[in-house]
Amino acid sequence: MELLFLAILVVLMACALGAGFPVAFALPGSAILAIGLAAGTGYLFSSGPDAFFDSGSAMQWLSAGVTNFRGIYWEAERDTLIAIPLFVFMGIMLQRSKIAEDLLVTMARLFGPVPGGLGISVVFVGALLAATTGIVGATVVAMGLISLPAMLRNNYSVPLATGTIAASGTLGQIIPPSIVLIILADQLASAVDQAGTLRQTLYRDSTGEISMPSDFAVTSTSAGEMFLGAFLPGLVLVGLYMLFILGFALLNPKSAPAVHEEGTFTRQFAVKVLVTLVPPLALIFLVLGSILGGIATVNQAGAIGAVGAMVMAGYRLKEGEKGAYSPAIIAVLALLGLAVVISFFGEVNIKRIETSDDLLGLILALIAVSLVVIAIAWSGWRTFKLEDTLRGVMVETAKTTSLVFVILLGAAMLTSAFRAFGGEHLVKEFLQGLPGGFWAQFLIVMLVVFILGFFLDFIEIAVVVVPIVAPILLADPSANVTAVWLGVMIGLNIQTSFLTPPFGFALFYLRGVAPAVVKTIDMYKGVIAFIGLQLFALGIVGFYPQLVNYLPNRQSLLSETAPPPANPRLQYCMENLIYEDFQQNGDTVLAAINTAESLDYSYLPEDYQEAMAESFETARQAIPQMDAIREAEEAVEDAAVEYRPLHVQVRALERDARRYEERIKELQVIVQRSGPNGIYTEEQGQRAQAQIDRYTAERDALIAQIPEDWDPRHDAFAEIQRAETNARRNYRRTVDNAYEPLMELKLVLQQVDQLAALEPLIAGLKDDIRQLDNEAAVDRLAEVRSMIGDIEGARDVRDGVNDARSIMRGDNPDLAAADAEIDRSLTALSANLEWRRRGEAELLPGLIAYDEVIKHNIGMRQQDRLPDDMALEVAGCLSDHRDVSLNF
Numbered sequence: 001m002e003l004l005f006l007a008i009l010v011v012l013m014a015c016a017l018g019a020g021f022p023v024a025f026a027l028p029g030s031a032i033l034a035i036g037l038a039a040g041t042g043y044l045f046s047s048g049p050d051a052f053f054d055s056g057s058a059m060q061w062l063s064a065g066v067t068n069f070r071g072i073y074w075e076a077e078r079d080t081l082i083a084i085p086l087f088v089f090m091g092i093m094l095q096r097s098k099i100a101e102d103l104l105v106t107m108a109r110l111f112g113p114v115p116g117g118l119g120i121s122v123v124f125v126g127a128l129l130a131a132t133t134g135i136v137g138a139t140v141v142a143m144g145l146i147s148l149p150a151m152l153r154n155n156y157s158v159p160l161a162t163g164t165i166a167a168s169g170t171l172g173q174i175i176p177p178s179i180v181l182i183i184l185a186d187q188l189a190s191a192v193d194q195a196g197t198l199r200q201t202l203y204r205d206s207t208g209e210i211s212m213p214s215d216f217a218v219t220s221t222s223a224g225e226m227f228l229g230a231f232l233p234g235l236v237l238v239g240l241y242m243l244f245i246l247g248f249a250l251l252n253p254k255s256a257p258a259v260h261e262e263g264t265f266t267r268q269f270a271v272k273v274l275v276t277l278v279p280p281l282a283l284i285f286l287v288l289g290s291i292l293g294g295i296a297t298v299n300q301a302g303a304i305g306a307v308g309a310m311v312m313a314g315y316r317l318k319e320g321e322k323g324a325y326s327p328a329i330i331a332v333l334a335l336l337g338l339a340v341v342i343s344f345f346g347e348v349n350i351k352r353i354e355t356s357d358d359l360l361g362l363i364l365a366l367i368a369v370s371l372v373v374i375a376i377a378w379s380g381w382r383t384f385k386l387e388d389t390l391r392g393v394m395v396e397t398a399k400t401t402s403l404v405f406v407i408l409l410g411a412a413m414l415t416s417a418f419r420a421f422g423g424e425h426l427v428k429e430f431l432q433g434l435p436g437g438f439w440a441q442f443l444i445v446m447l448v449v450f451i452l453g454f455f456l457d458f459i460e461i462a463v464v465v466v467p468i469v470a471p472i473l474l475a476d477p478s479a480n481v482t483a484v485w486l487g488v489m490i491g492l493n494i495q496t497s498f499l500t501p502p503f504g505f506a507l508f509y510l511r512g513v514a515p516a517v518v519k520t521i522d523m524y525k526g527v528i529a530f531i532g533l534q535l536f537a538l539g540i541v542g543f544y545p546q547l548v549n550y551l552p553n554r555q556s557l558l559s560e561t562a563p564p565p566a567n568p569r570l571q572y573c574m575e576n577l578i579y580e581d582f583q584q585n586g587d588t589v590l591a592a593i594n595t596a597e598s599l600d601y602s603y604l605p606e607d608y609q610e611a612m613a614e615s616f617e618t619a620r621q622a623i624p625q626m627d628a629i630r631e632a633e634e635a636v637e638d639a640a641v642e643y644r645p646l647h648v649q650v651r652a653l654e655r656d657a658r659r660y661e662e663r664i665k666e667l668q669v670i671v672q673r674s675g676p677n678g679i680y681t682e683e684q685g686q687r688a689q690a691q692i693d694r695y696t697a698e699r700d701a702l703i704a705q706i707p708e709d710w711d712p713r714h715d716a717f718a719e720i721q722r723a724e725t726n727a728r729r730n731y732r733r734t735v736d737n738a739y740e741p742l743m744e745l746k747l748v749l750q751q752v753d754q755l756a757a758l759e760p761l762i763a764g765l766k767d768d769i770r771q772l773d774n775e776a777a778v779d780r781l782a783e784v785r786s787m788i789g790d791i792e793g794a795r796d797v798r799d800g801v802n803d804a805r806s807i808m809r810g811d812n813p814d815l816a817a818a819d820a821e822i823d824r825s826l827t828a829l830s831a832n833l834e835w836r837r838r839g840e841a842e843l844l845p846g847l848i849a850y851d852e853v854i855k856h857n858i859g860m861r862q863q864d865r866l867p868d869d870m871a872l873e874v875a876g877c878l879s880d881h882r883d884v885s886l887n888f
Contacts, residue, residue: 126168163526314379453497
C-alpha cells in the first residue's frame with residue numbers, strides 16, 4: 001500500500017504542475033493530500049492512521065518538512081541561504097540601472113568586426129552579467145531587447161541569434177555567484193551527513209570494524225567551495241559557446257557576418273569601453289575574488305556585491321549630469337586609502353592601541369570608513385529618489401527571495417512525504433541494483449535530471465531530486481566523488497532546463513521580447529546546438545574532475561586555516577610526492593644524515609645524545625620504508641585485478657541480503673504486536689509472518705550464491721591490504737620519531753638568550769620572598785616557574801623554583817630551605833647555559849642545514865603547514881577521484 005500512496009503523491013504533484021498550479025503550493029499541497037489520504041485510509045480500513053507509512057506517524061511526516069527547513073535556516077553554521085537575497089538584490093539593481101544595456105551596446109561595437117562578433121559579444125556580456133547578476137530572466141530580456149534587433153538587422157541566422165541569446169542568459173546558473181549553486185550547496189550539506197552515515201554503516205557491515213578511517217570519509221562542501229568549483233567549468237562553457245559561434249561564422253559567413261561600424265576604434269570609444277567594463281569587472285573581482293581568495297564568506301561577498309551594485313547604479317542613473325561619479329570616486333579613494341592604512345599600520349584595532357602610530361592608523365582608518373559610508377548613503381539616496389529604483393529593486397528582491405524560500409519549504413515537505421512512503425528506499429534499491437556500479441547510477445540520475453529539466457524549474461529539481469539521490473551517490477566508495485563535484489555536475493545539467501522545450505524558461509523570456517518575425521520553431525532550433533554544447537561540457541567536467549576540485553582544494557591548502565600536513569586526508573598524496581622526492585634526492589638526504597650525525601654531541605645531556613643518535617638511525621629507515629609502501633601498493637593493485645570482480649559480486653549479494661534482513665526486522669515487529677491485545681490484527685500478523693518466510697528464503701538464496709572460495713580469497717586480499725596499511729603506519733611513525741628530536745634540540749639551542757634572561761629573575765627570588773608577604777611571594781615564585789616552563793628542556797631549572805614555592809606555601813615557611821632550592825635552580829641554570837651556548841655556536845648551524853634538507857620529506861608531517869609548491873601538487877592529487885571500495 002505504501003507504493004500506492006507514493007504513486008498518488010507523484011501523480012498529484014505532476015498534475016498540479018502540469019495544470020499550472022504555482023510550484024510553491026503544488027509541492028507542499030501534494031505532500032499534505034497524500035499523507036492525509038494515507039492516514040485516513042489507515043484509520044478507516046486498517047489498524048490506524050499510521051498503518052500505511054513506511055515508518056513514523058502521519059503527524060510526524062507532516063511536520064518533518066517544516067521542522068527540517070526551520071532547522072536548516074536557523075542553524076548558525078548553515079546560514080548559506082542568507083546570501084540569496086543579497087545576490088538577487090545585486091542582480092536586479094544592475095539590471096534596473098541599465099548597466100547591462102551599456103555592456104551589450106559597447107561590446108557589440110567592440111567585437112563587431114570579428115566573424116560572428118555580435119554573437120561572441122552576447123556570450124561575453126552574458127558571462128559578465130552571470131558573474132555580477134546571476135538573474136536569468138533579466139539577462140535574457142535585456143539581451144533580447146538590445147542585441148536581437150541588431151543581430152537581425154545584420155542578417156544573422158534567426159536560430160543562431162536566438163539560441164545565442166537564450167544560452168548566454170543561462171550562464172548565470174553555473175558561473176558564480178549563482179543562486180543555483182547556493183541552493184545546491186545547502187542541499188548537499190545535509191546529503192553529506194546522510195552519506196557519511198551510510199558509508200560508516202557500510203564499512204562496519206563489510207569489515208566488522210566500528211570506526212572508519214577518516215580519509216575514507218565523505219568530503220563536504222559549502223557555497224564558497226561550490227563557487228570555486230563551478231568557476232572553471234563556467235569558463236569552459238563560455239569558451240565552447242564562443243568557439244561554436246566563431247566556427248559557425250567561418251563555415252557560413254552569411255549567417256553570422258562581421259559588422260564594421262565607422263568610428264568604432266577611436267579614443268572616445270576606448271574611454272567608453274573602459275568606463276563600461278571596469279566597474280562591472282571591479283565588482284566581479286571584489287565579489288568573486290574575496291570568495292576565491294578566502295578573504296570573505298559567501299554572505300559577506302554578497303553584501304559587498306549588493307553595496308557595489310548600488311554605488312554603480314548611483315552614478316549610472318545620473319549619467320551625463322554634473323557630479324554623477326562623485327560618490328563612486330569617494331568610495332574608490334576611501335577604499336584605496338583604507339588599503340594603504342592597513343599596509344602601513346597592519347591590523348587596525350581599537351582594543352590594541354599602544355603607541356601614537358596605532359592611534360594615527362585608527363584615526364585614518366575611521367576617516368576612510370566614514371567616507372565609504374558617506375558614498376554608500378549618497379548612492380542609496382540617489383537610487384531611492386531617481387525613478388523610484390531602490391523601492392522597485394527591494395520589492396522584486398523580496399518577491400524572488402520569498403518564492404525561493406517558499407519553494408524550499410514546500411520541497412522539504414514533499415521530500416518528507418516521499419520518504420514516508422518508502423520512496424527513498426525504493427530509489428536506493430533501484431540505483432544500487434543497476435549493473436555497472438556508481439557510474440551507471442550516476443548516468444541514470446543525470447538522465448533523470450535532464451528529462452525533468454523539460455518540465456520543471458531549476459529550484460524544484462535542486463530541492464526535490466538532490467536530497468533523494470545525492471546521499472546514495474556520495475556514499476558509494478567505488479567512485480568516492482566529492483560533494484562539490486557532484487553539485488557542479490548537477491548544476492551544469494540543471495542549466496539545460498532553461499533551454500529545453502516545452503517549458504524552457506529562457507525561451508519564454510526571449511519569446512516575450514522577440515519581434516513577430518522570429519518564429520518559436522526557430523528559437524527551438526537555435527537552442528539545440530547549445531544544449532549539445534552544455535552536455536559536451538558536462539562530459540568534459542565528468543572526465544576531468546580536476547576542473548571542479550582543484551580550486552577548492554587549492555584555496556583550502558593555501559589559506560591561513562589550511563589543515564596541517566599530519567591531516568589523514570593529505571597523507572596518501574603527500575607520500576606519493578615524498579616518494580618522488582626520495583627517488584630524486586635520496587642520496588642528498590642520506591648525505592645530510594651522515595653529515596649531521598658526525599657533529600660532536602658529547603657535551604650535551606645524555607638524554608639528548610641518545611635521542612639524536614636514535615633519530616639518525618631512524619631517519620635512515622625512511623627511504624627503505626617508503627620503498628616498502630610502493631611495493632605494498634603495487635602488490636595490492638596486482639591482486640585487485642582478479643579480486644575486484646569477486647568483491648563486487650559478493651558485496652552486491654550481501655547488500656541485497658541486508659535489505660531483506662531490514663524488512664524482516666520490520667515485519668517481526670508487526671508479528672510481535674499482533675493479536676487481541678496488540679495494535680495489529682491476527683490477520684495482519686499472519687500476512688507479516690508469511691512475508692518473513694518469503695524474505696528469509698530469498699535472503700538465504702542470495703547468501704547461497706556467494707562463491708565457496710570467497711572467505712579464503714577475501715582473507716588473502718585483506719592480508720595484502722594490511723601489509724600496505726602497516727607499511728604506511730610504520731613509515732609515518734618512523735619519520736615522526738626521526739624528526740621530533742631534531743625539532744626539540746633546535747628549539748633548546750635557540751632559546752639560550754631567553755633562558756639567560758631569567759638568571760637575574762631567579763636570583764632576585766631570594767629578596768622577593770623576604771620583602772613580599774607570604775601569598776605574594778608564592779605568586780611570584782609561580783610566575784617565574786611559569787616563565788621557566790615556557791623554555792624547552794629547562795625542567796631541572798624549574799624544579800628548584802617549584803620546590804621553593806612548595807616550601808613557601810606551608811604554614812611555617814623555611815626561608816633557608818627555599819634559598820637552597822633557588823640556589824639549586826641557579827646551579828642548574830649555569831650548567832644549562834654552558835652546554836647550550838656551546839651547542840648554539842657549534843651544533844645549531846649544522847642542525848639548521850640538516851633541517852633544510854629533510855623538513856619537506858622526513859619532517860613534513862611535523863610542519864605547521866604545507867609549503868606552497870607542495871600544497872599545489874597535493875591539491876592536484878586530491879582533485880582526482882580515488883576508488884576506495886576494496887577497503888569496504
